Amino acid sequence: xxxxxxxxxxxxxxxxxxxxxxxxxxxxxxxxxxxxxxxxxxxxxxxxxxxxxxxxxxxxxxxxxxxxxxxxxxxxxxxxxxxxxxxxxxxxxxxxxxxxxxxxxxxxxxxxxxxxxxxxxxxxxxxxxxxxxxxxxxxxxxxxxxxxxxxxxxxxxxxxxxxxxxxxxxxxxxxxxxxxxxxxxxxxxxxxxxxxxxxxxxxxxxxxxxxxxxxxxxxxxx
Numbered sequence: 001x002x003x004x005x006x007x008x009x010x011x012x013x014x015x016x017x018x019x020x021x022x023x024x025x026x027x028x029x030x031x032x033x034x035x036x037x038x039x040x041x042x043x044x045x046x047x048x049x050x051x052x053x054x055x056x057x058x059x060x061x062x063x064x065x066x067x068x069x070x071x072x073x074x075x076x077x078x079x080x081x082x083x084x085x086x087x088x089x090x091x092x093x094x095x096x097x098x099x100x101x102x103x104x105x106x107x108x109x110x111x112x113x114x115x116x117x118x119x120x121x122x123x124x125x126x127x128x129x130x131x132x133x134x135x136x137x138x139x140x141x142x143x144x145x146x147x148x149x150x151x152x153x154x155x156x157x158x159x160x161x162x163x164x165x166x167x168x169x170x171x172x173x174x175x176x177x178x179x180x181x182x183x184x185x186x187x188x189x190x191x192x193x194x195x196x197x198x199x200x201x202x203x204x205x206x207x208x209x210x211x212x213x214x215x216x217x218x219x220x221x222x
Contacts, residue, residue, distance in 0.1 A: 003124045006032045006049040008040035008066065009086065010058045014109065018053060021113040028120060037061030044070045044081060050124050053116075054103070055086045056094045064098050071102040071203075082123040082204075096210075104206050105129025127174065128206035151215055157199045165192040167220050169205055170212040 005022055007015045007030060015033050022028045032047050034040035037054075038061040044052055052070060056063040067083045074080060085098045085106040095106050104123040107115060119129045158166065161182075168178040175193065179186040193205060202208050212218065 001027070003028045003051060003120060004031045004047070004049045005029065005120060006034065006040065006043055006047060006052045008034040008037065008043075008052060008058065008063065009055040010035050011055075014055070014086075018116060021116050022053075022120060025117055028117070037063055037066030040066045041069045041073070045073050049081060051120050052081060052083045053086060053107075053120065054083050056098060056106075057087075062094075064094060064101060067098060067103050068101040082126075084119050084123050084129060099206055099210055102203055102207065104204055126204065128204060128209070151211075154200050154211075155215055155217070158196060162192055162196050162199075163217075163220070165189060166196055166208060166212055166217070169193070169196075170209050170218070172209075 005028060007018055009015050009018070012035070015035075019030045019033065023030055031049055032043045034043050036058045040052060040054060040058075040063075041061065043049075052067075054063045054067055058066070061069075063085060067085070070081055070083065083098075083103045085095065085103045086109055087095055087106055088109050098106065105119065105128045107119050107129065111119070122129050155163075164182055165178060168181060173181065175186050175189045178184070179189045182189070184192075193208075196202075196208055197204065200208065200211055202211060
């Protein structure tokens with residue numbers, strides 16, 4: 001299956017570089033480029049890409065608001081658009097907000113070509129691009145700052161095994177890694193993840209990680 005990608009960055013050289021990297025892959029095609037967030041929204045609605053690689057800081061409309069509008073425009077669409085955020089700094093206040101509005105992960109602009117390709121493939125497959133050593137720390141820190149009242153009713157709806165899987169999601173593990181750690185079949189892990197998202201009324205596993213830290217569940221990792 002070919003992964004259709006829309007690039008959104010106000011720097012033409014950055015777009016050209018990413019387009020060259022992704023375009024060299026047989027399963028990825030860049031279908032459009034946007035120089036600001038407003039253009040990204042318009043092109044996402046008209047082109048319906050599988051993945052939008054979105055710079056956080058852009059003129060006219062920033063990447064966070066653009067992401068919010070793109071995801072809101074989908075409604076109940078079967079083929080969901082996934083957004084992979086780009087940022088210059090790993091501990092960027094905007095990253096947490098981007099993940100909160102529905103982005104599926106983020107990459108640093110100085111990431112390697114292999115990281116860009118892996119990131120696009122990962123989010124296109126419905127998983128999140130969450131590097132355990134960076135993103136989990138970031139989400140934990142900003143969730144601590146913005147923490148509100150825990151949703152105890154939602155948490156109590158999860159089974160002990162679902163909580164185990166949620167713990168593993170919060171550390172940035174893939175389904176395969178979770179299956180290995182919990183001694184489960186990978187399909188069983190996928191089923192648990194699906195049930196977690198349904199019970200918590202969340203869009204994807206990235207939002208599940210945000211929920212985890214906002215609801216003060218990180219003590220389970222101690």
